[in-house]
Amino acid sequence: MNERSTHARSRGVDHFMTGIFYIVGGSAILLLLVLATYIVIKGIRSYYPGVMGFTDAGIGNQLFNTVYLVVLSLIVSVPLGMAAGTYLSEYAKQGKLTEIITMSIEALSSLPSIVIGLFGYLVFILMTGAQSNLLAGAMVVTILSIPQITSTTRDALRALPDDYRTGSVGLGASTFQTIWHVLIPACIPRVVTGIILVAGRGFGEAAALLYTTGQSTIIDWSNWNLASSTCPLNPLRPGETLALHVWMMRTEGSVVQHSTEIANISSMILVIAVLVFNLAARLLSARIVKKNRGA
Amino acid sequence: MSDNKDKIVVDHMDLFYGDFQALKDINLRMPEHEITAFIGPSGCGKSTLLKSLNRMNDLVEGCKITGKIEIDGQDIYDKKVDVNQLRKQVGMVFQQPNPFDMSIYDNVAYGPRIHGIKNRSALDEIVERSLRGAGLWDEVKDRLKRNAVGVSGGQQQRICIARALAVEPDILLMDEPTSALDPISTSAIEDLAMELKENYTIVIVTHNMQQAVRISDRTAFFYLGEMVEYAPTDELFATPKNPKTEEYITGRFG
Numbered sequence: 001m002n003e004r005s006t007h008a009r010s011r012g013v014d015h016f017m018t019g020i021f022y023i024v025g026g027s028a029i030l031l032l033l034v035l036a037t038y039i040v041i042k043g044i045r046s047y048y049p050g051v052m053g054f055t056d057a058g059i060g061n062q063l064f065n066t067v068y069l070v071v072l073s074l075i076v077s078v079p080l081g082m083a084a085g086t087y088l089s090e091y092a093k094q095g096k097l098t099e100i101i102t103m104s105i106e107a108l109s110s111l112p113s114i115v116i117g118l119f120g121y122l123v124f125i126l127m128t129g130a131q132s133n134l135l136a137g138a139m140v141v142t143i144l145s146i147p148q149i150t151s152t153t154r155d156a157l158r159a160l161p162d163d164y165r166t167g168s169v170g171l172g173a174s175t176f177q178t179i180w181h182v183l184i185p186a187c188i189p190r191v192v193t194g195i196i197l198v199a200g201r202g203f204g205e206a207a208a209l210l211y212t213t214g215q216s217t218i219i220d221w222s223n224w225n226l227a228s229s230t231c232p233l234n235p236l237r238p239g240e241t242l243a244l245h246v247w248m249m250r251t252e253g254s255v256v257q258h259s260t261e262i263a264n265i266s267s268m269i270l271v272i273a274v275l276v277f278n279l280a281a282r283l284l285s286a287r288i289v290k291k292n293r294g295a
Numbered sequence: 296m297s298d299n300k301d302k303i304v305v306d307h308m309d310l311f312y313g314d315f316q317a318l319k320d321i322n323l324r325m326p327e328h329e330i331t332a333f334i335g336p337s338g339c340g341k342s343t344l345l346k347s348l349n350r351m352n353d354l355v356e357g358c359k360i361t362g363k364i365e366i367d368g369q370d371i372y373d374k375k376v377d378v379n380q381l382r383k384q385v386g387m388v389f390q391q392p393n394p395f396d397m398s399i400y401d402n403v404a405y406g407p408r409i410h411g412i413k414n415r416s417a418l419d420e421i422v423e424r425s426l427r428g429a430g431l432w433d434e435v436k437d438r439l440k441r442n443a444v445g446v447s448g449g450q451q452q453r454i455c456i457a458r459a460l461a462v463e464p465d466i467l468l469m470d471e472p473t474s475a476l477d478p479i480s481t482s483a484i485e486d487l488a489m490e491l492k493e494n495y496t497i498v499i500v501t502h503n504m505q506q507a508v509r510i511s512d513r514t515a516f517f518y519l520g521e522m523v524e525y526a527p528t529d530e531l532f533a534t535p536k537n538p539k540t541e542e543y544i545t546g547r548f549g
Contacts, residue, residue, distance in 0.1 A: 093356075163393030167455070170351060171406040171462055172383035181409065186396045 036271055043268025046261035054221060057258065059266055061217045064232065065134065065239035069213065070202045072138035072235055077145040078195060082184075084146065085153025090179055109147035113208040116143050121211035132214025134239035140212050141202040148201075152194030156187035189288045193281045200277030204270050206243035214238025215248055242266050299326035302466065302496040303348060308362035310343060312355065317343050319520045321362070325513070330488060330497040332507035332528065335517035336548065341500050344517070345468050348498065349385035350378050366466070383410060386459035390471040392451035394443035394458070399426075399435055402443045402454055406462035421461050429457035430487050449480025456487065467491060469499040473506065485510050504544055508532055516540045 054060035084105075092098040120140035125132060160183055168178040217240045220230035229237045240248065249256065249263040256262070303325040310318035318340045325331045333341035343352065350371065352358045364371050371381055383406070394402050403422045412418060422439070426432040431453040435446070443454050452472060459467060469488070473481040488497055488510050501507050507514050508528060515525040516537075524531060524540045535541040542548055 161393070163389065163391055164395060166351065166354070166387075166389060167393040167395065167458075168405070168409075169354065170349065170382055170387040170389070171409070171458065172379040172381075173406075173409045174379055177409045181405070182395050 036275065039264075039267050039271050042264045046264035048258060048261055051258070051261065051265055054219070056256075059242065059245060059262060059269075061219050062240055062242045062245045062266070063269065064219075065213070065217060066203060066241040066243070068233070068235075069134055069138050069141065069209075069239065069241055070199050072135060073141040073145060073202055074195065074199060076139070077142040077149055077198070080142075081146045081149025082153045082191065084150040085155075086157060086179060086184070088150070088154045089157035090175065090183070105147045105150055108143070109151075113144060113205060114210070116140055117208035117211050119143075120208065125212060130236065132212060132238045133236045134213055135235040137209045137213035137239070137241070138235070140208045141205055144205065144208060145198040145202060148198050149191070149194060153187070153191050156190035156194075157183055159190070160186055189284060193285045193288070196277055196281040196284070200274050200281075203277065204243050204274050206241070206247055209241055209244055210247075213241060213244065215240050215244060242270055246270070299328055301325065302327040302366065303498070304363075304365040304368075305344070306363040306365065308344075308347070308360065308364060310340075310347060310352070311357075311359045313357040317520050318347075321522050323515060323522060323525060325496065325498060327496050328492055328494075329512040330492050330499060330510055332511035332514045333498070333500045333517060334502075334504060334507050334514060334543075335523075336543070337502075339517040340520045341515075341517045342470055345470055345498060345500050348466070348468055349382045349387055351382075351387065353378060383462045384464050385466045385468060386462065386464035387468045388452070388455050388459055388470065388472045391475055392448055392455050394451050394454050396444055397442065398440045399443045399446070399454055400439040403457045403461050406458060410462060422457075425457040425461040426454075428460045428491070429453040430483065430490075431457060447480070449476050449483060452476060452480065452484060453487070456484075460491075464495065466496045466498070469497065471500050471502060474502060481506075504532075516543060518543070 050057050052058055052060055054064075084101075088098065088101065092101070117140055120136060120143065124130070124136035124139050128136075130136065164182050164186060165178055168182045169175070173181070216238050218230055219232050219237075220228075221232060223231045224233070225231050226234050228234060231237070243266075246263050246266045249259040249266070253259055301324040303323075305321050305323040308318060308321045309316060321344060333345060335341050346352045347360060347364060348366075348371075352360070360372060366381075366385065369376070395405065397405075400422055403425050404418045407418060407421050412421070423432060423436075426435060431450060434450065435441075435454075443451060446454070452475075456467075456472075473484050476484065485506065488499065491497060492512075499507075499511065511528045513526065514528045514531045516523045516531065516535075516539075518539055524535060524537045526536075531540065532544055535544060
């Protein structure tokens with residue numbers, strides 16, 4: 001009798017807890033849906049002709065700056081992060097040094113981005129004596145990205161079967177040849193997934209860029225002289241990004257015509273872009289899993 | 296006993312993993328163009344000895360070797376030896392088929408490429424010759440661009456053999472090459488090994504005593520890190536001299 005009631009009670013608790021977990025999980029989805037829908041609807045409603053244009057009334061320049069900044073930062077962060085990840089997985093021996101490096105990378109990835117932004121301001125603006133510029137912003141985003149690219153690369157390499165290494169070394173390949181020709185190609189899909197996520201984060205980064213990229217955007221789309229401060233591709237010109245623009249439009253810039261609309265539409269683009277980046281990463285990793293199952 | 300000259304000579308060799316002695320005073324001469332089989336229960340050191348012959352044990356931290364291993368009279372643990380050249384000369388086929396995640400062609404061409412062969416037609420020729428050597432050419436010649444990971448286990452193992460042959464070794468080490476394969480693929484690999492011994496010297500580690508009987512010329516029996524007995528295969532299985540060998544081959548332990 002007693003045993004039976006214990007059993008019934010544990011079943012009751014089970015049902016109850018399952019319900020709780022459903023509610024918690026459901027609210028996470030609900031929160032995202034509500035937030036995204038609200039921002040997208042606000043964005044669509046705020047549309048006015050010329051908003052996507054490349055003038056002061058539009059956000060084309062800011063969008064371009066954002067993409068350009070992410071590309072600049074990836075050019076630096078991908079090779080460095082992959083090299084560091086490869087070192088940790090393939091060369092580093094167990095020991096104090098490796099532990100310190102691993103801990104530093106973890107600490108670096110959890111630093112508040114505003115702190116990295118200030119550090120970037122100190123190093124890339126004050127110490128170089130430069131004006132605010134896109135490259136300085138890209139370097140700050142690079143610092144933010146390196147830990148994740150490093151750990152993604154390290155984990156992707158460690159997940160590869162040891163058979164790849166013995167198979168290659170057994171044919172007389174050096175360690176470096178093995179890494180370069182066998183291991184890195186085999187883990188590229190996973191690393192690319194990580195890079196997409198990092199790019200998504202860089203796309204929406206604002207706090208870290210407050211002090212470095214500058215808040216003006218004067219681009220002359222007919223000027224292709226790289227040394228000129230109005231050339232779109234000059235990395236040393238100031239270049240406000242989309243996320244910064246949102247912040248500007250709700251603070252100092254709120255006197256600008258259409259500032260509310262611009263902030264709404266920019267937010268919409270940012271949200272959609274980050275969702276797309278995340279979905280792309282998901283799809284890619286789903287394909288990798290399928291491929292690894294031999295399908 | 297054949298009159299072939301000794302290709303591999305192991306002389307008073309001890310091997311340690313840290314403080315643990317995995318091989319004790321091994322003395323062994325393996326003649327050219329023969330198949331030598333290493334048998335013995337798990338953990339007896341037979342795979343460890345095999346991996347010492349192309350210095351794959353260098354990859355294991357804390358592995359130390361004393362004594363001598365000579366190939367063609369050259370001490371392979373000598374400081375002057377280029378270990379990558381050694382592994383080119385002494386090819387290896389592993390227990391689990393381990394083709395790389397790339398096309399069949401690129402798998403076989405991998406070795407020649409890292410050793411500096413870039414010419415396309417030279418590579419084509421090597422790939423065809425190696426795949427023929429592994430008895431696989433007719434099966435895969437129309438799908439060389441397909442990923443090697445997608446073919447059957449037996450074919451994967453023969454791709455790995457072709458990959459090893461492509462760098463033109465003189466010795467082929469096989470570490471339980473058929474233990475992950477079905478009986479038909481197993482017999483294909485065994486036939487292949489017997490053909491290959493015309494041109495190569497083969498050392499095979501096997502758990503399967505029938506396999507040793509079927510294909511090898513000589514067999515060495517290992518137990519607890521020691522080489523208990525080494526003799527022509529038919530002799531060792533018909534009239535084992537050591538009681539331990541007899542117990543093992545009659546299935547009383549192992």
